[in-house]
Amino acid sequence: MTETVDQSRDVRQNSAWLKRYYFTRAAFSIVWCGAATALADSTTAVVSALLLIYPAWDAIANIVDAQRNGGIRRNPTQAFNAAVSIVTTGAVAIALTSGMNAVLGVFGVWAALAGLLQLATAVRRWKSYGAQWPMIVSGIQSAVAGGMFLVQATAAEPPRITTIVPYAAFGAFYFLISAVWLTVSEARRKQ
Numbered sequence: 400m401t402e403t404v405d406q407s408r409d410v411r412q413n414s415a416w417l418k419r420y421y422f423t424r425a426a427f428s429i430v431w432c433g434a435a436t437a438l439a440d441s442t443t444a445v446v447s448a449l450l451l452i453y454p455a456w457d458a459i460a461n462i463v464d465a466q467r468n469g470g471i472r473r474n475p476t477q478a479f480n481a482a483v484s485i486v487t488t489g490a491v492a493i494a495l496t497s498g499m500n501a502v503l504g505v506f507g508v509w510a511a512l513a514g515l516l517q518l519a520t521a522v523r524r525w526k527s528y529g530a531q532w533p534m535i536v537s538g539i540q541s542a543v544a545g546g547m548f549l550v551q552a553t554a555a556e557p558p559r560i561t562t563i564v565p566y567a568a569f570g571a572f573y574f575l576i577s578a579v580w581l582t583v584s585e586a587r588r589k590q
Contacts, residue, residue: 414528414581416467420460421578427456428571435560435567446560447495450502451488453567454509458484476523480516483509499557506563507548514541530580537573541566 431453438445461481465474472478487509494501518538521531544566551558 413468414585417524417528418578418581418585420464420467421574421581424460425571425574425578427460428567428574431456432564432568432571435564439559439561449560450491450495450506450563453563454484454487454491457513458482458488474520476516476519480513480520483512483516499559500552500554503548503558503562504552506566507545507552509545510548510566511542511545514538514543514545517541528581530577530584533573533576533580537570540569540573544569 431449435449438449458481461477461484462471465471465477465481468474468477487505490505490509491502494505515538518535521534521538524534525531548562548566551562
C-alpha cells in the first residue's frame with residue numbers, strides 16, 4: 400500500500416514538473432520565434448547566434464528533463480535527443496561557414512531525428528502522465544518538417560532564418576497545448 404501511495408505521489412510531482420517544463424519550452428520557442436522574425440535582417444553574427452541557440456537550448460532542456468525524470472540512463476530517448484542536439488549545434492556552426500542552405504540542411508536532419516525521438520518519449524510517457532498526444536503529433540510533424548527542410552535546402556534561393564520560424568512556432572504550440580492539458584487534468588483530479 401505504501402509503495403502505491405509513493406508511486407502516486409511521484410507521478411503527481413513529475414506531472415507538475417512536466418507541466419512547468421512544457422510551459423518553459425513553449426515560452427522559449429515563442430521568444431525565439433519573435434527574435435528570429437524581428438532580427439532576420441540583422442548582422443550575420445546575430446542570426447548565427449539565434450541559429451546556434453535553438454538546438455543548444457533543446458540539448459539543455461532534454462538533459463534537464465531526463466535528469467528530473469529518473470536520470471539519463473532511465474530516459475534513453477531524451478539522452479539521445481540531447482546528444483543529437485549537441486552535435487547539431489556544432490554542425491550548425493560549421494554549416495554557417497557554407498551558407499544558409501547548408502544550415503537548413505542540418506536543421507532538416509535534426510528536426511527529423513528530434514521529432515522521432517520526441518515521439519518515442521511521448522509514447523513512453525503516455526501511461527504515466529497522459530496529455531502526450533500533442534507531443535506525439537509534434538514529433539511526427541517535426542519529422543515531416545525535417546524532410547521539407549532538406550528539400551528546401553537544395554533550392555537556388557538561399558533560405559532565411561524565417562524559414563525555421565513556423566517549425567519553432569508549431570513546437571511552441573504543442574508544448575503549450577500539453578502544458579494546458581496537464582493543468583486541466585490536474586484540476587479535474589483535485590475535484
